Amino acid sequence: MPASTEMIIEGLTVQVQRKPIKNLYIRVVPPDGQVRVSVPRRTSDARIRRFVAEKLDWVRYHQQQLRERPAVAPSANIYEDGAQVPLWGREVPLRVVDLPARARIRAGAAWLADEEVIELSVHEGAAPEVRTQVMNQFYQEEVRREGLPLLEKWAQVMGLSYNRVSVKTMKSRWGSCSTKRRNISLNSELAKKDPRALEMVVVHELVHLLEPSHNVRFKALMSQYLPDWQQVQRRLNGR
Incomplete structure (x- = not known):
């Protein structure tokens, strides 16, 4: 040693x-x-x-x-029937639907807006890790559904272009931007937060295409596009 x-x-x-x-x-x-x-x-x-x-x-x-850099702690949830789970800044009831073990239906989760409920379909006796995996996929799809239009909107506002967009669970940041490849990643955990947080992170990563570091120019650009971005960031980071 x-x-x-x-x-x-x-x-x-x-x-x-x-x-x-x-x-x-x-x-x-x-x-x-x-x-x-x-x-x-x-x-x-x-x-x-x-x-x-x-x-x-x-x-x-x-x-x-x-x-x-925002400190991200993916929230731990026990996805049981009747539990309250976070979605876009509010708590939503979870309905667990058990599928027969032989069913050929792919396990999944769906947001039933009319009923204000998330429906989680898994095979009978599925381990907690399976439920967590399915819910993580659900949150990824939510961020993709809400985040892609925001990226298109703000890219047009800033006169920018980007290449690939990915959504995944990240432990140390809410988003990232590869300035050379012009690829952007968003954290699926954002689906649990207030929608304003997602917009702030989208603008944050796009601004990095104009200014790679977090210097004075970066902060000025953020304030130009989102005047309250610092308040949103503090709330997102629990500060």
Whole structure:
């Protein structure tokens, strides 16, 4: 096991690991931005301090990125008949329909708006993980159904184009944008939040096509398109 020590460098608490390697490496580790440095075993403390000092701007930039990244905690639900489950900022009753084990109907969930209920169809005796998987798929479809029109709308407003859009469950962010490939991802957990949160995340990711970082220009563009975006973001992050 590599030897690990702690050093205070330029006011930063740095975890140092000495390993059988040739070069020095530095990382800023989520979720709290801890700084970790891997160095060759015989590296002096003075060399480590110089190395970290040279990377100080890089470290602080990535720590700021982590602070501004929403902390996402997918909500845990027990999907039982009669439970109240979140959908677009409100609690909706869940109706579980048991399918015969031999039924050839694909398990699924549906939003029955006329009855204000979510209907979850699964085979009899299905494990809780199966119900969770089906509900996750349902939330993905909800975000896709609501999110794609919003992306088209705001892309036109901003005069932008994008390529592929994906919806998936993510643990550390509400959305992401690949500025080189112009691909956008949205978190399926957004289907549990207020619809304004989805719109804010859509605008957020599109703005990254204009400004990749979370700098002053990025914030100014966000305020230009959605003046209350910071309030929406705070509510989304539970702050």
